[in-house]
Amino acid sequence: MGKLFNVSSSPHVRDRITTQNLMFDVVIAMIPASVYGVWQFGFNALLVLVATVVACVLSEYVYEKLMKKPITITDGSAVVTGMILALNMPPEIPVWIPMLGGVFAIVVVKQLYGGLGQNFMNPALAARCFLLISFAGFMNDFSAASIGFDSVSGATPLAQLRAGQEVDLAALVIGRIPGTIGEVSVIALLIGAVYMIVRKVISPRIPLIYIGTVAVFIFVFGGFDVTYTLSEICAGGLIFGAFFMATDYVTSPLTVKGQVVYGIILGVLTGTFRLWGASPEGVSYAIILSNLLVPLIEKATLPTAFGKGGSKK
Amino acid sequence: MNKYIERIYNGIWKENPIFVQMLGLCPTLAVTTSAINGLGMGLSTTAVLVAANILIAALRKIIPDGVRLPAEIVVVASFVTIVDMLMEGFVPSLYSSLGLYIPLIVVNCIILGRAEAYAMKNGPILSAFDGIGMGLGFTIALVLIGSFREILGAGTIFGVTVTPASYQPISIFILAPGAFFVLAGLTALQNKLKAPSATNGSAKKKGKKSACSGDCLSCAGHVEESKEEK
Helix, strand or coil: CCCCCCCCCCCCCCCCCCHHHHHHHHHHHHHHHHHHHHHHHCHHHHHHHHHHHHHHHHHHHHHHHHCCCCCCHHHCHHHHHHHHHHHCCCCCCCCHHHHHHHHHHHHHHHHHHCCCCCCCCCHHHHHHHHHHHHCHHHHCCCCCCEECCEECCCCCHHHHHHCCCCCCHHHHHHCCCCCCCCCCCHHHHHHHHHHHHHCCCCCCHHHHHHHHHHHHHHHHHCCCCHHHHHHHHHCCCHHHHHHHHCCCCCCCCCCHHHHHHHHHHHHHHHHHHHHHCCCCCCHHHHHHHHHHHHHHHHHHCCCCCCCCCCCCC | CCHHHHHHHHHHHHCCCCCCCCCCHHHHHHHCCCHHHHHHHHHHHHHHHHHHHHHHHHHCCCCCHHHHHHHHHHHHHHHHHHHHHHHHHHCHHHHHHHHHHCHHHHHCHHHHHHHHHHHCCCCHHHHHHHHHHHHHHHHHHHHHHHHHHHHHHHCEECCEECCCCCCCCCHHHHCHHHHHHHHHHHHHHHHHCCCCCCCCCHHHHHHHHCCCCCCHHHCHHHHHHHHHHC
16 A cells, blocks of 8 residues: 555645746736737837836845745736736836836735735736826826827827717727827737637636726717717727726726725726716726725625525514 | 923823824925915914914803814814914015915814813913923924925925935925825834834823823713714
8 A cells, every 4th residue: 555645624626726827827918918019119118028027027026035024926916916017107207207106016915915816906917096186197198109100199099088089999999099108009909808718817807897888888978879889998098907907806896796896986987087077087096996995896796605594484 | 200391291202292292284285385485374373273272272161062172173163263464464475375275274173183182171371381382293294294295206395405406306206295204214214213103102101191191082072972972
C-alpha cells in the first residue's frame, strides 16, 4: 500500500483559476484597446501606459516592503490597475500625473484598506477622479491629441453631443475621435470584452444591464432619438467602464439579483450625470458611487442559506 | 511644573483638542482650506474659550446644577456674538471666508466640553489658562492642517508662494476630501511617533488624572447627561 491518502477539510473541489491568471486574462483583454490607443495617439500614449503600470507595481512593492507585508506584485492586480488608469488618461497628459494617480490608487485606495480584495472602490477609478478634481485642466485637455496624420481641435464626441451637434457614428465605433487613450475604439474594446466573456473572466450580466439601462434612460429622457442614443453609448467611457471597470470582482455584488440591481443603478446614475450633470461624462463617478452602494445591495439581496427560511407555520 | 503652565502644556500637547481628543472636527475640516483661515478660526475660538471659561468659572457656584447646560450656552453665545461683530467690523475678508463657522462656534464641542469638564470645577484664573491652552492647541492644529492643505493644494502658505513655479497644485487638497486626507495623514504620523492620540489608546491611559480623559463614554459628564435625558 504505497498510496498516499490525504485527509483535509473542505473545500475538496478545487479550481485551476488563480488571481494571477485571471489578471493576466484581463491584461490580454485590454491589449487591443491599448494598441489602438498607442497607434492612434502616438508615443506619449505608450509612455503613459508604461509609466503608470510601473508606478502602480512599484508603489505596491515599496508599500508592502515598508509595512513588512508579503509582496503581492506578482499577482498582476497592480498591473491591471495601472493599465485601467492609463487607458483613462488623455493622450497628451504629462507623465507624472498618471504616475501620481497610480501611487494614489495603490497606496491610498487599495493598500490602506488592506490590499487586494479589501478596497471599497475601484482603485483605478478612484485615482482617476482624484486626478480629475485636482488637475481639471490637464485631464480635460483633448485638444492636442493627434489622430493619424490630422490634428483635431477641441471637443470630445460627448461634448459635441451635449452642444447639440451631430457626431459621425462610424468614427465613434472605429475610434477616430478624441478621447482618453483606451476609451475611443468601441471595436477594440469589444474584442477584449468578448475574450473575457469567452474565458469566463467576467459574466456579461453587469455590462449588458448597465449599457441597456443607459440606452433606455437616454432614449426616454433624451428625446426618443435612436441616433443620439447610439452615439451616447459609443461615445465616452461607457463601453470601457461597463466591461472593464464595473465588473471588478472586489467592488461589484456577488449575487445575481445584486448584479441586476447594481447594473440598473449604474445606468441610471450615468444617464443622469450625462444629461443633467456639469460635465458631459459621468461613467467614472457613476461607477465609484455605485461601488459604495455594493455592501448595501449585497445585504438586501442576500440569498437564503440552504435549510433556512421556507414557509413558517 | 507650575500648575498654570501645566494647563497650557496640557492643551497644546497632552490633550490637544483636535489631535488627541478629536473634538470640534466639523469646523476643523471645513475652514482649514488655507493657513490664514485656520489661524483666524483658531484665534476667534480661543478668544471665546478664554472669556467663556473665566465667566463660567466665576459663576460656577451660582449656576444651579439642573440648568447648567443652558446657562453655559448663554454665556458662550454672548461671547460668540461679540466676536462675530468684531470680526465683521475689523477683518471683513476673513469674516466672509469663514462664513457660517463663526456663529457656529457657539456649538463647538471644545468650548462646551471645557466649560463642563473644567470651568465648572475650577477657579477663574486656572480656567483662563485652561482656555488659553486649549485654544492655542486648537489654533496650532488648525494652522498645521491649513498649511499642509494650502501648500499641497495651492502651492502657497499664508498667501505666499513657496513652491517652485513648475509645481502643479493638487487642488483636491483645498476641497473637502483633502481635509480628510491631511487629518488622517497627521493622525497616522502621531501614532507612528507614539505621540498622544485618541486613536492609539495613549490618551485614555495618560488622561486619568486630568479633567478630561478624551474618553467621553466613561466620563462623569456623559453619565449625568444621559441620566438627565431620562
